[in-house]
Amino acid sequence: MQGDTGENGDSLPPFLETLWGLRAPSRRSRPALSLGRIVGAAIEIADGDGLGAVSMGRVAERLGFTTMALYRHVRGKDELLAAMLDSAIGAPPDLSGRDGWRSGLEEWARAQFAVLQRHPWIPQVPLSGPPLTPNALAWLDAGLACLAETRLHEAEKIAVMMLLDGHVRREAKTVQELQQSGWQTGAAATASYGRTLARLVTPEDFPALRAALDSGVFGADLEGYTSSDVAFGLRLLLDGVEQLVRSRDTAFPTGG
Template identity: 45%
Template sequence: MPTEIPRTLQVLWGLEKGRTRGPQPTLSLDRIVAVAIEIADQDGLAALSMARLAERLGSRPMSLYRHVASKDELLVVMQDAAPGEPPELPPGWRAGLGVWARALRAVYYRHPWILQASAGRPPLEPGQLVWLDRALSVFDGTALTSGERLRAVMSTLYLVRGEAQVSAVPPDVSESYPELVAELVTADRFPALAAVIADGMFTPDHADVIDFGLERLFDGIEVLLSTKR
């Protein structure tokens, strides 16, 4: 029995026929989604409501429902649109996957609400799957199997997403965090952490963390490839 595709995905994948009769709405789905993303970027996902969105657009809330059935449906379309096109990747799987990973990290930092909206749900939107497809393409011509390619890309995704989940927070919180931890941590209770703090290494330099993690992950993939040569 064929799987029923939700209406939102039908629209995003171009499977739903457009309107052919009746007056054309003054609002467009693209405009609604663009303004919704602006609100979520500026004030967070909790600040986004259909009423506030309609007010920002200068229309009535009911007019929005001609384009999206609910806020949940709106969030799906926002997640499809917000990342934009994935970057063009340089030759070589290591360089290409590195560019892809850092571009994805930048998406999460520009739109941290994506981490909340997409929690616990695999991507089904074309705007997100095109990023996965682009990442997989870096392994064209290598000896990795399809399963190994997917696992390598997903491991990279989990690393980037995990770092962003912790680090994509308001600056006042991230900048004060090391000082707060240093005030609370004592060597008798947290000896290993206290040693790191004493060496001045417990800092909010998240770019260094992601660079270190990606390089060590890629070293592991390199070892896997070397066993196949």
């Protein structure tokens, strides 16, 4: 979740005004070219060839326009990336039917992780500020709505969502980097890693790690990183949030 506040911190850049429906199409813009088409082409390039392949020139060439024509819609690559992110993440899931705040946030995290797997370039985009684009704010709002039933302070709710968002992004980026390096996730790869460690790790030099290794933690029955470790981290994070929620309930009991 990121955004662009403009050069003076108050005015919105043209691309944000377009995303929010606050900007009428420029008369100078050619009718066949729009921000939506530009963003769609850029996402296709990023999905197919990686984020590094995205450039204003490459997008213009794909659409059959000059590079300068694109600058009537986005002022540079940073704005293009922000618009790409908003389009790629899409609308958040409907969490209104979830049973409790924790169930809602679990679904929120799983849905975001799925988006990042479909578009693995997203975690590579550097954060440039707080979220300001429509879909990014919709995701934040959906998460905050899950916490509405709790007694957490509003600042704490925001902090929880930032923490959860960061966790999902880090996990998705880790999975992506492992896959790009050639590491194969799953039971066979984990068991192979365990056998390699057994050749290198001695009880004398690495007593704690050797004890973990001897316990079978890297055995063939361990699931791949993309499932068990991601869920484990999410569970730990939400366990901490649950403790905070309970502390607020204790401090401010119902009817007190």
